[in-house]
Amino acid sequence: MPELPEVEVVRQGLAPLVEGRRVKGVRSSGLALRAPIPLAALKKWVAGAVITQVGRRAKFLLLSLDNGALLLIHLGMTGKLYPADPAVAPRKHDHLRLLFDDGREIRFNDARRFGLVAVAPPAEAQAPALLAELGPEPLEESAFTAAYLYQRTRGRRPPIKNMLMDNRLVVGIGNIYACEILFAAGVNPFTPAGDLSRARIGRIVAATGPILRRSIAAGGATIADFANTNGEAGYFQQQLAVYGRAGQPCRRCQTPISRRLSAGRATFFCPRCQK
């Protein structure tokens, strides 16, 4: 489900719910997500600690603790965080519960279990292994530059769309926003990345920030079931130019939007506007 804008929307909603709160206890469903929930580490480093700050790196939520440890949460495809009353029975697919000393709790619900919960002890919290290979943040304009993307794509044959979704190159861009960014840049998603001119790379980079920021401002895109911490849908999906619009007229030229697979993922583009 969530790409960078959706995770950022969750971060913004989660921060006021948990910052300054002390975790009283943790509960897990016992079912593994992408990896087993590290209950021992959660009890050691999270239970009893105060959450000082909620940050984000790529699609990871980073909950800093006052003992120096770091709680990492990845929402995968269907992960949701929501506040709950501890007296109310967990919902189906609630896999982690963080109970606070003020009588509230936060639950992590993840039907498909592609999410991830990890704990970095204080010694690793500044450089968690899970974040070690990640490329720059696309909203950091000094890092995700045309010069950077141009250099990193030279000699590479994979389609530019697949490369934009590779978090070693740039983080946070998934299937929706890769399609949208390339439409805005007028670049065909199947173009081998290394074939793109400096000017076209520049258009891709220039299109990225505004699209991601507009989505964050709109509360993210809710295609099926994305929800913020209040359970509310976003509305950026109303502004999508190509994603999910196969057969519908291009908003710019009226040509029907195409849908083709790229690396097994549905890829939407305007065959006329994107060359």
Added chain:
DNA sequence: CTTGCCCCCTGCACGC
């Protein structure tokens, strides 16, 4: 090292 393929898992829409 790169690249494509397949898998993890559940839920939903659709056709029959």
Added chain:
DNA sequence: TGCGTGCAGGGGGCAA
């Protein structure tokens, strides 16, 4: 009503 199929915002392991 039920069943089979295909698809879904992610990401990692594996083989060639």
